[in-house]
Amino acid sequence: MVDPLCAEHDPQAEIWLGMRTPASExxxxxxxxESTLREFGHEVVPxxxxxxxxxxxxxxxxxxxxxxxxxxxxxxxxxPDLGAQRVVPYLFPSAELLHGLPxxxxxxxxxxxxxxxxxxxxxxxxxxxxxxxxxxxxxxTAVDLVVAGAPCAYALTRPPGHHATxxxxxxxxxxxxxxxxxxxxxxxxxxxxxxVDIDAHHGxxxxxxxxxxxxxxTASVHVDPGAGWFPxxxxxxxxxxxxxxxxxxxxxxxxxxxxxxxxxPSVERAAxxxxxxxxxxxxxxxxxxxxxxxPESPLxxxxxxxxxxxxxxxxxxLPTVVVQEGGYHLPTLGRLVGSALEGLGSG
Ligand SMILES: [Zn+2]
Numbered sequence: 001m002v003d004p005l006c007a008e009h010d011p012q013a014e015i016w017l018g019m020r021t022p023a024s025e026x027x028x029x030x031x032x033x034e035s036t037l038r039e040f041g042h043e044v045v046p047x048x049x050x051x052x053x054x055x056x057x058x059x060x061x062x063x064x065x066x067x068x069x070x071x072x073x074x075x076x077x078x079x080p081d082l083g084a085q086r087v088v089p090y091l092f093p094s095a096e097l098l099h100g101l102p103x104x105x106x107x108x109x110x111x112x113x114x115x116x117x118x119x120x121x122x123x124x125x126x127x128x129x130x131x132x133x134x135x136x137x138x139x140x141t142a143v144d145l146v147v148a149g150a151p152c153a154y155a156l157t158r159p160p161g162h163h164a165t166x167x168x169x170x171x172x173x174x175x176x177x178x179x180x181x182x183x184x185x186x187x188x189x190x191x192x193x194x195x196v197d198i199d200a201h202h203g204x205x206x207x208x209x210x211x212x213x214x215x216x217x218t219a220s221v222h223v224d225p226g227a228g229w230f231p232x233x234x235x236x237x238x239x240x241x242x243x244x245x246x247x248x249x250x251x252x253x254x255x256x257x258x259x260x261x262x263x264x265p266s267v268e269r270a271a272x273x274x275x276x277x278x279x280x281x282x283x284x285x286x287x288x289x290x291x292x293x294x295p296e297s298p299l300x301x302x303x304x305x306x307x308x309x310x311x312x313x314x315x316x317x318l319p320t321v322v323v324q325e326g327g328y329h330l331p332t333l334g335r336l337v338g339s340a341l342e343g344l345g346s347g
Contacts, residue, residue: 001142003047005134006030006158008127015088015120024296024328025172030158033324036334047138055136058179058209060167066116067174068129077109087124089114118170131159132174139177139323143184146319152344154322162203162285162325163231171230177323178285179209182216185281185321194279196270198309199287199325200297202235202251206285212245217277219270221263223299224253256298260305263290267309271316282318287325288336294329303339310343320344
């Protein structure tokens, strides 16, 4: 599933440690993945349109409204004339700032952004909302194909989504495509859905969205946030779900430098947990930034490792929706995704 609008998001940069650094989540990611998948012989299906109302099954109406309108309000506020070419947060209304007082909607647009965006790396520009929406449409189209009987469908989603929580965005993610897929499968009467996230970084947004839910199991294999990696504050082994969702979340943090030898057994444990959970459908959050050449990750997973991970997850025999998460090394990106999908097709 592809939607050409996914290329319209151009963050230009990330503000990291106060420095404006070139964006790594670039539109060419879509181009190289799509062209490689065509070379692999995959059928490429255009995404269909869906109503935005449906997004509220996973996200707050306030977040959706913010993302849909903030660029226009940024322009109306003449921020680009001041040199602010992208929407970037300035002030974060943390619990300690509010001290128990009710959160208010700040009057100034530049002060509203930090209510929704939890880091300084995730910028919004003129085409961002079109791309964010398009990624959700590709996701929903993939779900519909699987609901109609396809064993597996892949959504070429950009921007990625797994760091977006119900009401907040960050980590180059805006709306959570994996969570949207899981919820859509639930709404299509798959009684129990599992999300397995093999991006190099913890799928904190997906975990948060389903943390109290017993009907959606979330598993993530990722570099250890305790070793100093994004998202730093969550992604630890002790996070097992809360209340009715207790036991329905599995985190497997790995030491920086881990390769196939540690990574693949973790994917196998995630798959085994999906079986124990009794899932009737699967969502794979396919980040390929755990690859050895990727500039964003300290993990050392190989192309063959991704193929074998696909094998492991295909062996579950579940109707499967795959959504694209991270992966930033353009020369190898398409091959990594193609290898994972090849593994999924032959498990
Ligand atoms: Zn990542």
